[in-house]
Amino acid sequence: MHHFTPIQSLIGGALLGLGAALLLLLNGRVAGISGIFSGLLLPARGEFAWRALFIAGVMCGGLLVGSLRPELFGNSLPRSNVAVVAAGILVGFGSRLANGCTSGHGLCGVSRRSTRSLAATMTFMATGIATAFLIRHAFGGAL
Amino acid sequence: MKRKVAALVAGLLFGAGLAISGLTQPSKIFGFLDVSGEFDASLLIAMVGGLAVLWVAQRIARRAGAPLFADRFPVYERTRVDRRLLGGAALFGVGWALAGICPGPALASFAFAMPAALLFVPAMATGMLAVTAWDGLRRPG
Numbered sequence: 001m002h003h004f005t006p007i008q009s010l011i012g013g014a015l016l017g018l019g020a021a022l023l024l025l026l027n028g029r030v031a032g033i034s035g036i037f038s039g040l041l042l043p044a045r046g047e048f049a050w051r052a053l054f055i056a057g058v059m060c061g062g063l064l065v066g067s068l069r070p071e072l073f074g075n076s077l078p079r080s081n082v083a084v085v086a087a088g089i090l091v092g093f094g095s096r097l098a099n100g101c102t103s104g105h106g107l108c109g110v111s112r113r114s115t116r117s118l119a120a121t122m123t124f125m126a127t128g129i130a131t132a133f134l135i136r137h138a139f140g141g142a143l
Numbered sequence: 144m145k146r147k148v149a150a151l152v153a154g155l156l157f158g159a160g161l162a163i164s165g166l167t168q169p170s171k172i173f174g175f176l177d178v179s180g181e182f183d184a185s186l187l188i189a190m191v192g193g194l195a196v197l198w199v200a201q202r203i204a205r206r207a208g209a210p211l212f213a214d215r216f217p218v219y220e221r222t223r224v225d226r227r228l229l230g231g232a233a234l235f236g237v238g239w240a241l242a243g244i245c246p247g248p249a250l251a252s253f254a255f256a257m258p259a260a261l262l263f264v265p266a267m268a269t270g271m272l273a274v275t276a277w278d279g280l281r282r283p284g
Contacts (some may be wrong), residue, residue, distance in 0.1 A: 005165055009185040012164025013192025016247075019157030020193070021200030026149040027211035030217050031157060031159075033246040038243035038271040050150040055250060057154020058161070062251025065162035073252055074168040074243070077259045083241055088263040090238025092270025095246060097231025099221065102245045103157075105232070106190065111197035119224045120232040125176075127236030135240070141180075143241070 019061075020108055023054065032104020033058070034095035078142040094124075146212045158251050164189035169253050169259070170245025176240050 020031035027050065028137075043051070061103075066073050077084065093100040094095045098120050100109060109117020135143055165171040174183030204216050219240045221228075239245050244252070244263050252260035 004183055005185045006188045009164045009189040010192040012160045012162070012166070013189030014160070014196050015163060016157045016160025017196030019153045019155070019160060021196055022149060022156065023153040024200055024204055024210070024216070025207070026153070026211045027146050028211075028213035028216045029155065033250065037246060037250065041268055042275060043273055049147055053147050054150040054154040057151045058158035058247060058250050059153040059254035061158025062158070062162045062167060063157050063254050064155075066255045068165075069162075071258055072162045072165070072167060073255045074170055074259075075257060077169050077242065078180070079242055079259070081254035081262055084259045084262045085266045087238040087242035087244065088266025089270040089273075090234050090241065091245065091249075092267035093273055094231045094233070094238060094270075095237030096271045096274035098228050098235060099231070102236060102239070103247055107193045107197055111194050112201045114219065116221060116224055116228055120228055123229050123232035124236030124239060127233045128176045128240040129178055131237045131240035132173060133179055136177055136180050
C-alpha cells in the first residue's frame with residue numbers, strides 16, 4: 001500500500017533543501033550526509049564539532065517530527081536482518097567510493113549541474129530500480 | 144560559534160525535512176524504486192522541492208564572493224566521471240534498494256530507534272571505514 005503524498009513531500013523536500021542551502025551559504029559546506037558522517041568516524045583536526053552538530057541536528061529534527069507524527073517513520077521492513085546489514089555495508093562502501101550519496105550527489109551536486117553528480121545519481125537510481133525489480137520478481141518482494 | 148549554531152540549525156531543518164518528505168519510510172523508497180509494482184512518485188516530488196531551493200542557493204553562492212561565516216565556498220577538485228564514481232554509485236543503489244534506507248534517513252531513524260536502522264548504521268559505518276582501509280592499503284603512507 002503506497003499513498004502518494006505530493007504536497008507533504010514537496011514541503012519536506014524544500015525544507016531539507018533549505019537546510020542544505022544554509023550549510024552552503026553560511027558555512028561553505030556541502031550537505032552530503034555520507035561525507036559528513038564518515039568524517040566523524042576518523043575526524044581530522046577542527047573537523048569534528050560542526051559535523052557532530054549537523055548530524056545531531058538531523059537526528060533531532062527527525063525526532064521532533066517523529067514525536068508529533070510517529071507514522072512518518074517506518075517500523076517493520078519486509079527484509080531479514082542479514083539483508084539490512086548487507087544493505088548498510090553496500091551503502092557505506094558505495095557512498096565513500098563515489099564520494100557522495102543521495103544528498104551530496106543527488107541534491108547538492110545535481111543542483112549545481114555537476115556532471116559527476118548527475119552520472120552518480122543516474123547510476124544509483126538505475127541499479128536501485130534494477131534491484132527493486134529483481135526483489136519483486138525473483139524473490140516475491142521480500143528478502 | 145556562529146558556524147556551529149549554523150550547522151545545528153541546518154541539520155535540524157534537514158532532518159525535519161527528511162521525515163516530512165517521507166524519506167524515513169522505507170515503504171516509500173520501495174514504492175519509488177519499484178517501477179514495475181505500485182509506483183509512488185512522492186520521492187521524486189521531494190527531490191524536485193529540494194533541488195528547487197538548492198538551485199536558488201547555488202545561484203546566490205555563485206554571485207557571492209564567500210559564505211557568510213567562512214572564507215570560501217567548496218572547491219570541487221574531482222571532475223572526472225571514472226570507474227570509482229560509477230562503481231561506488233552502483234553499489235550504493237543496490238544497498239539503497241535492498242533496505243529502502245539511505246544515509247540521512249538512516250541516522251534520523253537510528254535516533255528514533257527504528258529496529259532496522261539500529262543494524263543499518265553500524266553496518267554503514269563499517270562499509271565506510273572499509274573504503275578508508277582499502278585506500279590506505281593501496282596507497283601506503
